[in-house]
Amino acid sequence: MIHSLAGGVLADFENILFAKVETSEGPRWYIAPFSVAEGENVLAPVGSAGRLEPCRVLRTELCTRQTAPVPVNRARTLEKKLEND
Numbered sequence: 001m002i003h004s005l006a007g008g009v010l011a012d013f014e015n016i017l018f019a020k021v022e023t024s025e026g027p028r029w030y031i032a033p034f035s036v037a038e039g040e041n042v043l044a045p046v047g048s049a050g051r052l053e054p055c056r057v058l059r060t061e062l063c064t065r066q067t068a069p070v071p072v073n074r075a076r077t078l079e080k081k082l083e084n085d
Contacts, residue, residue: 015062018069019078021055029070031077036060041082054082 019032023046030044036057044055065072 013064015064016068016072018061018063018075020058020060020069021078022058023055024053027058029075031072031075032060033077034081036078036081039084041084043079043082045076045079050076052079 017032017036018029019036019042020027020029021042021044023044025046028044028046030042032042036042038057038059040057041054042057043052045051046053046055061069063069068075
């Protein structure tokens with residue numbers, strides 16, 4: 001973590017794995033709390049009710065809070081990895 005001269009935090013270099021998955025509502029970015037790769041199946045919360053549905057991973061990115069594809073505090077988290085068919 002780097003602090004500015006004014007006392008605020010400029011950057012947090014924590015790495016966060018994001019996965020872009022194909023949902024019934026279109027592609028969405030999720031935080032992946034486990035290792036996942038392109039083409040794997042995962043269980044993801046979808047819609048305002050957060051119903052869980054099986055989805056396929058389209059791509060992954062290892063990011064910091066500053067380089068994340070979506071705001072980290074607004075991103076949903078994948079539930080678990082599913083067995084590939």
